[in-house]
Amino acid sequence: MALTLLASNNASSVLAAGISASATSLAVNTGTGTLFPIPVSGTSYFKLTLLDAATGTITEIMHVIAISGDTFTVLRGQEGTTARIWSANDIAANMLTAGSLLSMLQINNNLSEIAAAGTAAQNAALKNLGSSDGTLKGRLINVQIFVNNGQYTPTTGTKKIIVEAISGGGGSLSGSAPSGQTGGSPPGYHGQYNKSLFDLSAISTPLTVTVGSGGTANNYGGATYFGPYMSLGGGNPADATTSSSSSSIAGRAYPITGAVNTSTGLIISSSQGETFSTQLVQVTAGVACGFSAPGSPFPGGWQGRGADGTYASGGISYTGKTGNPGMLIVWEYS
Structure with missing residues (x-):
């Protein structure tokens, strides 16, 4: 722990007797010890x-760590000065030094003494600034990203977390276009999305994180779990193939998601149960254009996105595509 620097105005005396270069104590004139600060060991x-x-030109700076009457216990040769022999009546004063100035809380010191003093001193300083428990509050201290299954262990100092997650997107269908017609599959539905705030004290950690995989052809996307505290069902696969002998083919590209989206935390944003209107896709020269899945609700739109649709000319088989995998991010705050 860093020692507190004391000072007294106009504290000055002279040596009562000479000292050697190796002496660890000195005496000042009788009765003048009371002019100086009283350090605590x-x-x-x-x-x-x-x-x-x-001559008034030779100096030595010392640290006084204890006083008994007019006798000082000292640490010699401080701030680059050299311990030397001193004579009676040489001046002994509590002067301002470069070290004194640099120990103050100024910009170039950057609070280094508090940092070096350890956790107890840092907590005390923060309490002086208004922190109820001596910790920094509200700052982002770490971000943990899961693109595969894993285990969440909080970073030291975490008090609250925001968990942002999406499950795997559903796959599109495989099928075959009837002879003389065009056909295809709508895209799979995107995975469930949830963003919730949790107080870490309400969560048992470490906990298991499960990240949903993308659904293969004809299948749901995988579910994403944040332990027992958040559950996001995977995106639905496309609901039906479509075919037509007209100039376009129609299909419900985004069926209702049947999965459950739950969180025990304070939900900031989520997606579940959406329905979308029928999508028309123009056919050019007897070949259907592709059904493209839109971006998912997850920022960036890629994670948890449903599989693109497929298409084929009459009598041709088509193979469904795989949806994109999910993701989970934990934002940790002090």
């Missing part, structure tokens, strides 16, 4: 500068 100290009476 292991807690505080003050600066003492000795100045030769003969």
